[in-house]
Amino acid sequence: MTATVRFKLSLMMFLEFFIWGAWFVTLGTYLGSNLHTSGVQVGVAFLTQSVGAIVAPFIIGLIADRFFSAQKILGVLHLAGAALLWYAAGATSFDGFYPIILLYMILYMPTLALVNSISFRQLQNPQKEFASIRVLGTLGWIVAGLTIGWLHWENKNSAGLTSLDLTLKMAAGASALLGAFSFLLPPTPPVQQAGPVAVGDLLGLQAIGLLKNRSYLIFFLASVAICVPLSFYYGFTNVFLNEVGMKSAAGVQTLGQVSEVLFMLLIPVFFSRLGVKKMLAIGMLAWVVRYVFFAFGNDGSAYWMLIAGIVLHGICYDFFFVTGQIYTDNLAGEQSKSAAQGFITLATYGVGMLIGSLLSGRIVDAHQTAGALHDWHAIWLIPAGIAAAVLAVFVLLFKDDNAPVPAETISYAEANARLEV
Template identity: 35%
Template sequence: MNIKFKLTLMSFLQFFVWGAWLITVANYWFGTKNWSGAEFGAIFSTLGISSIVMPALTGIIADKWINAEKLYGILHILGGLALMYIPQVEDPTTFYYVIFAAMLCYMPTISLSNSIAYNILKTNNFDVVKVFPPIRVWGTVGFIAAMWITNLTGNKASYNMFYLSAIAAVILGIYSFTLPKCPPQKLIATDASLGEKLGLNAFKLFGTYKMALFFIFSMFLGGALQLTNMYGDVYLSEFSKVPEYSDSFVVKYSTIIMSISQISETLFILAIPFFLKRFGIKQVMLISMLAWVLRFGLFSFGNPVDGLWMIILSCIVYGMAFDFFNISGSLFVETTTDSKIRSSAQGLFMMMSNGFGAFFGGLISGIVIDKFFTHDGIRDWHSIWLAFAGYALIIAVLFAIFFKHKHNPEAVATVNH
């Protein structure tokens, strides 16, 4: 089998596993199980905790003791078994621990899949910069395909979404053992301290005002990154409670509508080099923050009939909001940190945004929605999205005022090249 095709299939299945349940789990939680909103926020916080704890640990294991593709396969099989158990769960506390176990296995496979692809492509003398992006795009296609299958088969509120995800995870786990070998690199010095092995030496960057500010803003914006993944599908589905919208396309095919967000991601990734060269990293990150304001604001005022254009535009804006922040933030770290701690610094950026940010964002949003915006079991989505938009706007204004960074087109061009 062609190496590029093998890696493309790996990328497709990697995100198919996630897309089968991530966007639709709220429908299962609120609709099928009728559990509370405060506890639901904790479910998404497991993504954050897993992103903080696991990637560094599995990175060390893959660097020193076990082939990366084998570790990758074992994690997917274990995660698949956890997902397969979810339909048997009858209380929210057990659900939390089972999904937490699944995420402890799944989240590190995202970075491992990149490492495996880079390793195999380099070993086979491929131009990684040229060849990897088209392979990675199939990951987004896999995510979209899983969303569509879940919706079109009538399972957007059914436990079958977890079976679909689990089967894909186990298949991917077994398939990974057929990939070319990625032996331990043993790049970590034997006399390195535990702090160095875990990348904790990058925390010294907090001693620099500019970097400390960057990481703090990354955490606060990271709190917004998963909010529409958490609540977007159930928000659209709950328009069914309004008689004039109950039979609308949006209600029936809410997951397909939400998939426009992922389609948008693939398009905005291609636009990033132009925006970075033209506006610079700070401006691109600010554009991302303002795009989050739009994302939430448009959801607040949209509806399935005369406000449908706002819902669709919100989904299109998502690609800019999500990608511009993640990629420009990563490039900022790449161009402003010492090469000796650059990998650790990238890990710290992910830890602050997708780790601590996602953890607090998931936890606090669930509590806030349950306490202030839910009345007699009915969620006030207009006010919920408006509150999220206000949160993103405050971050954007503070970032524009306090974060100082001079645009250097040459540094950006060098990284892009």
């Protein structure tokens, strides 16, 4: 791989996740402060990610894989996305904002698969080369959060409004840049496939046979269930941190992405020593501990609990989701590895996050107090309880029938290829 190609792929990854991190983290705060939404409406806004995840396989399977070059589709989707984000920044009500952001997420979510596809098609040795490229995506997310904190866009003015509409415009600018730049990326033509593609193939439903394995079925159900408390984190952490008085909350939240990179490096070591069941259980336990820390943390003597809860994101995500993706890959047959990954992603980011987004909004609304504030102690104990229940059922029923995978067979590149910020 030439230096020019490496630079192009790295910049692509940086912009791809800068765009997402530039507005998604602070969305709940923006909606509550500027558009005066309810918790249910915030949850509905975040479930647009789930809708996009459900629709994405159709876009990739029907269009990108069969008819057009991936880099051209990436360019068109991001140029259209830039216009939608800029338009969304000017919305004055949730009714005007929601359909725009829904359409945007339907266009954005497929690009997550496209950037990986473009990268892998250019690499001769993905296990050695991909990590140094994909990590630029995490860096892009971190830079977006630090920028928001540095510019103090989360601070409220005398009218109680923030400047977070500027995050949408910043993301729109980056999306336009990536859209134009995509046409300069290395050509990635579609792979020629014979015959029609069945709907089940697009959704990865041929991998449903994995559910015949009792342990995998338990893991699958746990994956869906654990995404319910995950929705609380994505939808309301920034709102919570700003309400309790944390300065530059979006910037501080980037510590979660820093920990993701750190624990990603450690996955091969832990995987070989602990095996699948213990890794998954530790990941779920981290969710319980995180929400307990949030429930009892504050901006005073217990400030360390807030920081610890954020830093635990690396264990929460890597130990459960990345380990689960590796576990799925190990069980799937050679002909259904991609389908299996698509199936578990559809179930978690699609079904699980959709349920969680609807539930979390209602719970937050039910615990609203005077002055548009919330009883966060009571709120965070609910996802902690859900995560604890999922953990208990998982530990009792799941049996790790597979021996721990040797560390040398799980490279940082392989794990990082599954990393989603």
